[in-house]
Amino acid sequence: MATASPGYTQTSTTDAPAATHAHKPAAAKTDISDSTLVKSLPGFRNGYATVNGVRLHYVIGGKGEPLVLLPGWPETWWTFHKIMPALAEHYTVIVVDLRGMGASSKPTDGYDKKTMAADIHELTQSLGYDKVAIAGHDIGSAVAFAYAENYPEATDKLVMMEFPHPDDSLQTFPLLPANGAYGDRLGSARPNLWWFAFNQVSGLPEQLLAGRVRLEQDWLFHYFLVNEKAVDMRDRAVYEHAYNSAAAIRAGNAWYQAFPQDISDNRNYGQLQMPVLVMGGPAYKWMKMVVGDKAVNMSAVDVENSGHFIQEEQPERVAKSMLDFLQSARE
Template identity: 25%
Template sequence: MTAHFGPKHEEELVNDVDVTTVDGSRQWSPDGVTPGGEGRSIPAVDGVRHRFVDTPRLRFHVAEAGSGEPVLLLHGWPQHWWAWRKVIPLLAGDHRVICPDLRGFGWTDAPRSGYRTEELVDDLIALLDVMGLERVLVVGHDVGGRLGFHLSLRDPTRVRRLVTLNAVHPYWSARSMGASGALRSWWTPLVETPLLGRQVVRHLPAFTRMMLRLGAVDRDVLSPDEVAEYVAATREPARARASERLMYEFAYHEIIPTLRGRNRSRRLTVPTLMLNGERDVRLSPHSLGGWEPYADDLSVRVVPGGGHMLAEQHADLVTEEIRAFFATGRQPG
């Protein structure tokens, strides 16, 4: 697996990127970057192909590799598809790995609205429909894990199995989060506050660097160039606004209804594995409990020494867990 930065990759992408429209036709993207990416080069990962998929809701950038049963990898904040660069080649041997950039991130469109959880799930369903994917395996990190849970609650027929990394389940409560959970969210007002959040993300790159470093736990997990890739992607004006809107919608419109139990009337029937890091700075260990009355088949694994960036810190271990879990319950033939 090799990652490249900067202008070098613009040439490598010329024959690798196409656009898939709603009717399934394809159009080549001659410069290898989406108009939503403001000219940024897409970092390369060996064996990964890129395309843009037009849905009725927005245009997605999608990175793909391999063939076989499709697995949808959903990134967290403040990242994009490239957060899976170490996992993709490990899964692509026998899976079709599909890594979209979520609304507002990476090279996917960044409109002003549409960042509530249910709207982001609508985005994913539209993407699956256009790509002709009736049922997939799902792995989600952070925000992507939240979306994986809610996609599974909304339409369990679309998800065969779900793995979440460093994500809170949809049945959390004040008791399960605890005081330490609130303390771990000290940073969120800096991003979720209207008008302030976009300015922090755009004009204070040291803040995003700090969040990435804290999440990685060990400094050697992310190189300076890798941190710079994520920081550059979030500093674009529309994407800085997207970070603010994502956090705002969750903080102002979703936390209270969740605490009041709005998700407890929906049972989680999709077999699910939660992977969390022992040293995760964002999620309290208490947040891993409280799901028992509402989920049919959910198990939890805590990775010793793991931080918030499990896919980048412990790619081999994470992939082993994913593959073993996906192999369970696989239909013969």
């Protein structure tokens, strides 16, 4: 199911201009540029850094030890805007648009999670931090895991939300859902992750979706949200703009096209020794099982009454769980 796109405009430059939607009412325009969005979060500012051959956009604010937040598909740094103020009361919060995301550059390669983790490591080092706590959602969760595996000495604690690092279990997922078990809402059924396969295709998705990516995004939000109002019209306009160009679709899909390499890298990863927290809504049991095989000191939180986007549907619960974990003494 898809709803009509609201009338929002973006003032910052991107790889390609968003398509013009004839049905947008001219009187309903609102600025959704990063410079405007960050003004709604007192104490935060935009930053840019060229590291590991890419230019990364990040948003930083708060006080205390560093906490890095990494978003996932099909969103941007804005996905954490509901929890950033609470976290910033205790930590210097650094929210990064990953390689290929939002205002960060979109190179032709380097979308395996090990390389993307190197991006984040170079960024944190350039900001003067030798060690950080790191958290991620969805694709960002996989990158956070790769960061902890490849830079354990630079990782204080790890928080993973709603997606583990790709492992061999991904290759067992069925192409077709069970008979009668598939609808337009997730509910309690096992998800049919058709976009995992769709995003593997090179070239075609951007031809089909450039200028109208909102159709796909609205379907995903409808499917995965318990409360659809948790990702409101402004939020959706932000994400629509971020992924509406062919370059953005190509880059976001490249995160999925790198899964075979990620799975191969995962086979060589050892046990994580730092404290690890996994949080999940629909993916809770899967996360607990997969990450539990790699973490010797893991805690798990089942975020009830939430779909995939837990930080947007249950921000108070997510922020409290993160703070309780991050502030707990090492065992």
